[in-house]
Amino acid sequence: MRRCTNPIAFLFRRTETALAAVIIVVSAVFSLASPYFLTLSNATDLIEANSVTTILAAGVFVVLVSGGIDISFAAVASVTQYVAALMATRYDWPVLPTVGLACALGVTLGIINALLTYYLRVVSIIVTIATSSIYYATLIYVTGGTEIYNLPDWWTNRIIFFQTKTASGDVARITLPMLIMVAVVLMTHLLMTRTRAGRQIYAFGGNPEAASRIGIKILPLQMHVYGYLGFLAGLAGFVQAHRVHQAVPTAMFGTELNVVAVAILGGASLVGGVGSMGGVILGVLLLAILQNGLNLLGVSYFFGVVVGLTILISISVTGYAEQRISLRRRPETS
Amino acid sequence: MRRSPPVLKLNTLRPSSTPFLGLENIGKRFGGTIALEGIDWSVQAGEVHCLVGENGSGKSTLIKIIAGVLAPEKGGRIIVEGLVHDHLDPPLAKKLGIQVIYQDLSLFPNLSVLENIAIDHELGAPTGLIDKKAMLVSAETVLASLDAHLPLGVRVGQLSVAQRQIVAICRGLASNARLLFMDEPTSSLTRHEVELLLAVVRRLKKLGVAVVFVSHRLEEVVELAERITVLRDGRKVATLPVSEVNDQRLAELMTGSRFENSVPAHHLKDRPPALAARRATRSGEFIDVTFTLHAGEVLGLTGLLGAGRTELALALFGMSMLERGELLFDGAPLRLRSNRDAIAAGIAYVPEDRLRLGLNLRQSIADNVSIGVLDRLLDRTGLVPPGRRSGLAREWVSRLGIIAANVAAAVQTLSGGNQQRVVLAKWLATKPKVLILDSPTVGVDIRNKHGIYEVIRKLAKDGVAILLISDEIPEVFFNCDRVLHMREGHLAGEFIPGEPSEEALTEAVFA
Numbered sequence: 001m002r003r004c005t006n007p008i009a010f011l012f013r014r015t016e017t018a019l020a021a022v023i024i025v026v027s028a029v030f031s032l033a034s035p036y037f038l039t040l041s042n043a044t045d046l047i048e049a050n051s052v053t054t055i056l057a058a059g060v061f062v063v064l065v066s067g068g069i070d071i072s073f074a075a076v077a078s079v080t081q082y083v084a085a086l087m088a089t090r091y092d093w094p095v096l097p098t099v100g101l102a103c104a105l106g107v108t109l110g111i112i113n114a115l116l117t118y119y120l121r122v123v124s125i126i127v128t129i130a131t132s133s134i135y136y137a138t139l140i141y142v143t144g145g146t147e148i149y150n151l152p153d154w155w156t157n158r159i160i161f162f163q164t165k166t167a168s169g170d171v172a173r174i175t176l177p178m179l180i181m182v183a184v185v186l187m188t189h190l191l192m193t194r195t196r197a198g199r200q201i202y203a204f205g206g207n208p209e210a211a212s213r214i215g216i217k218i219l220p221l222q223m224h225v226y227g228y229l230g231f232l233a234g235l236a237g238f239v240q241a242h243r244v245h246q247a248v249p250t251a252m253f254g255t256e257l258n259v260v261a262v263a264i265l266g267g268a269s270l271v272g273g274v275g276s277m278g279g280v281i282l283g284v285l286l287l288a289i290l291q292n293g294l295n296l297l298g299v300s301y302f303f304g305v306v307v308g309l310t311i312l313i314s315i316s317v318t319g320y321a322e323q324r325i326s327l328r329r330r331p332e333t334s
Numbered sequence: 335m336r337r338s339p340p341v342l343k344l345n346t347l348r349p350s351s352t353p354f355l356g357l358e359n360i361g362k363r364f365g366g367t368i369a370l371e372g373i374d375w376s377v378q379a380g381e382v383h384c385l386v387g388e389n390g391s392g393k394s395t396l397i398k399i400i401a402g403v404l405a406p407e408k409g410g411r412i413i414v415e416g417l418v419h420d421h422l423d424p425p426l427a428k429k430l431g432i433q434v435i436y437q438d439l440s441l442f443p444n445l446s447v448l449e450n451i452a453i454d455h456e457l458g459a460p461t462g463l464i465d466k467k468a469m470l471v472s473a474e475t476v477l478a479s480l481d482a483h484l485p486l487g488v489r490v491g492q493l494s495v496a497q498r499q500i501v502a503i504c505r506g507l508a509s510n511a512r513l514l515f516m517d518e519p520t521s522s523l524t525r526h527e528v529e530l531l532l533a534v535v536r537r538l539k540k541l542g543v544a545v546v547f548v549s550h551r552l553e554e555v556v557e558l559a560e561r562i563t564v565l566r567d568g569r570k571v572a573t574l575p576v577s578e579v580n581d582q583r584l585a586e587l588m589t590g591s592r593f594e595n596s597v598p599a600h601h602l603k604d605r606p607p608a609l610a611a612r613r614a615t616r617s618g619e620f621i622d623v624t625f626t627l628h629a630g631e632v633l634g635l636t637g638l639l640g641a642g643r644t645e646l647a648l649a650l651f652g653m654s655m656l657e658r659g660e661l662l663f664d665g666a667p668l669r670l671r672s673n674r675d676a677i678a679a680g681i682a683y684v685p686e687d688r689l690r691l692g693l694n695l696r697q698s699i700a701d702n703v704s705i706g707v708l709d710r711l712l713d714r715t716g717l718v719p720p721g722r723r724s725g726l727a728r729e730w731v732s733r734l735g736i737i738a739a740n741v742a743a744a745v746q747t748l749s750g751g752n753q754q755r756v757v758l759a760k761w762l763a764t765k766p767k768v769l770i771l772d773s774p775t776v777g778v779d780i781r782n783k784h785g786i787y788e789v790i791r792k793l794a795k796d797g798v799a800i801l802l803i804s805d806e807i808p809e810v811f812f813n814c815d816r817v818l819h820m821r822e823g824h825l826a827g828e829f830i831p832g833e834p835s836e837e838a839l840t841e842a843v844f845a
Binding site for chain 2: 194195196197199200202203205206207209210211213214215216272273274
C-alpha cells in the first residue's frame, strides 16, 4: 500500500479522524473565546442535553448501514412515550412494565416498517415517511393533543449517580440519561462489530444481491434493523420525558433531520454499508459543541447556518478524499 | 510475530477414476421452451474444463442446476463423488463443495478482504458472536495455499477487478470448494491480470480443485484447460480435448455456422485526412501522439488496458484538454473546449461501458436514439413531435438490423448486441464524420460481433473515419485497414494487417 506523506491528507482519509481534528480545532477556538466552554460542568451538561439525540442516532446509524433510511423514529418515540405515560399515570404502572411496554411498542412499530419495506418492495424512506405521518396523526387524533404533566415521581425525579463541585463552584453530574446513552452506544457498537447479525447488516448494506446469494435471510435482517431502531426510539422517548418532566404528543416532532444529519456527518452513508458508532458519536459531538459554543458566545442565531455549512463541508471533504483514494488505488480503470 | 498459517486440508488427492461430478440425462424446461435437453457431462477432480456457448445456449441454466438453484426434469441424475442425487439444493451443493463465482463476483465492496474471504465463517458463527481469530486463520490459510498476496485489511471496493476475482476464489476455497465454476472470469481483465488468474487456477488444480470456466469467448483460458464442452441451443454439441480446438472450429461449434475472418485490403493513400493529432500530449496519459485518420478508414488502436488508449480517445472527443500538441480536423486546427465542440465538429465517441455511459436503459429505443439530435427534430413551435423521434429510431433500427418488437421498447429488454447497436445508432444519428469506438464488442456474443463488424465496414465504405479501440488482437487485425499500437502512453508502432501475422502483432502488444 502507498504511504501517505501529507498529514492533512492522512487526517481526511477517515471520516472519524477528520471529525476529531475539526472538533479539537472548534473546541480550541471556543475555549479561547469563552472561559466557561472548557469546564467539566459544561461538558456534562452538553452530554446530558444530547443523550436523546445520541440514542436515536445509534438506531438510525444501524438502519443507514443496512442501506435503508428511517425517519419515523421520532413519531415512534412520541407514540411510545405517550402510551407509556398514559399507563403510568392512569393505571399506576411501575417503572419496569412501563419501560418494557415503551420498548416493545417501539419494536412493533419498527417491525411494521420492516414488513412494509420488504413486502411492498418500496424504498424505506417512502415507507417511513408514510408511517411517520400515520403514527403522528393517530397520536394527535386519539389524544387531542393533550399533554401529560403528572408523571409519577419515579419517572421525573432526577437520578444522580455521581456529583462533584468544580473549583469554580459549578456542579458536574453523571445522570441517568448519560448512563443509558453510554449503554446504548456500547450495545450498538458491539452489535455492529462483534455479532453475526451486525456483520450481516454491513454485508447486506454493501451488496444486497450478494448477501442473499450467500444465504443471508433478508426479512429477519430487516426486522432486526428496524426493530432495533424502534426499541431505541422507545427508550429515547422515555429518557426525553424523564428530562422534561412531561409527555407531549409533539415532543420529538422535527428532530428527524437533525438525527439523520449527525449520523451522516459521522460517516454513515445513505448508500449503506459504511460507518461506525464512534463516527456517529463524533458527529453528535461536533454539532453539540457548535451549538453550545455559539450559545455561550451569544450568537446562537447563527446555529442553523453553521450546521448547514458544517454538513456541506464535511461531506464534500470526505467525499473528495474518498474519490482521491479510489482514483489512486485504481489507476488501471478507464 | 507471524505464525505460518496451517496447511489447507483437502481430502481430494485420493487416487480415483470416478469423476467428481457426473451428469446423466439432465434436462430443463421452462413452460414450453426447452432450456436443456439430454445433457451427459462429467468433471474430474483437479480438472480445468471450459464450458462454452453463446448467450442463451443453456450455460447458466446448467450451472444453476449444478448449484442447486434449479431442479432438473425427472429422469436426470447428478452424481457427486459416486453418490447419486436426482437434484441438489443450494445448501447441499455448497456442502458437497460446489461453488459458483458469478460474473459480478458477489463481493461486499464495503467490507475488508478478510471479511469477504471468511464471510461463511463469519455468518456461520454458532454463538452469534464472531470469531476474528478463526476468520484470520481461515483467510491466511487460503491465501497461502494459492500463493496469493492481498492486504487483508483493505476494503474490497479499493481493489482492482483482478484482485477482486482472487478474493472471490479465496472465498470459495474458504468454504471448502471442490468444484469452482467461474462465470466469464476474464471478460474484464487485461492480459497481465489474466496471467495472474491463470497462475491461481494452476494452484487450484494442484490442490485437486476442479475449475470450470464458463464463457462465450475463450482466448486466454483455453491454454490451461484439458477439455472443452460446447453447448448450443440447450444441447451438448461436443466435449473435446483442447488440443483439437481452434478459434475457427470453436466458433463453428458454438454457432453452428461458418464465419470467415476476412482481411479487408484497402489502399487509403489518396483519401483525405479526417482527424489528425500532432504531438498530442497529456502528461501521465499519452505523450507525443501523432497520427492521421483518413475518411473511410478503419484505424485500429490497440494496446494493454492502461496504455493510454481511452485517455487519448477522451481527448479526441474533447472530454479532456491537450497539454501540448494539436488536433487537426479536415486539415484545419481544431480546438476542443468540451465534448460539445467535438460533437459539433462531427466527432462521435461510443464508450466501452455502454450500460453506464452510453444508454438510458429504462428509456425506449426512440428516446435513446434521438437524445443527441433533438435540436434537429424540432418543429416550428419549438417542440419535438413524437412521430419524428420514432421515425428516426425506425430508420436506424432497420439500417443497423436491431432486433426489437418496436422502437418504444425499453433498451433494457434488448440483448447485449442489440443494445450496442442502439448506442451506435444514437451516435450515427448525429451524422459524424469521425466515429471513435471503444471496445465495441465487449460482452457481445460471436454472432452479434460479426454483425457489428459488418456495420463498421459499411460505415467506412460510406466515408466515415473510424477509430476502433480494442484489446482483442483478432478484432483489430481482421477489421482494420491500419493498426496503431500504443504502449505506456506512446504510439509504439503501426501495422498493416496482412503484412505482419496476427501472432506478430500479439507478440508486439504483449511483449
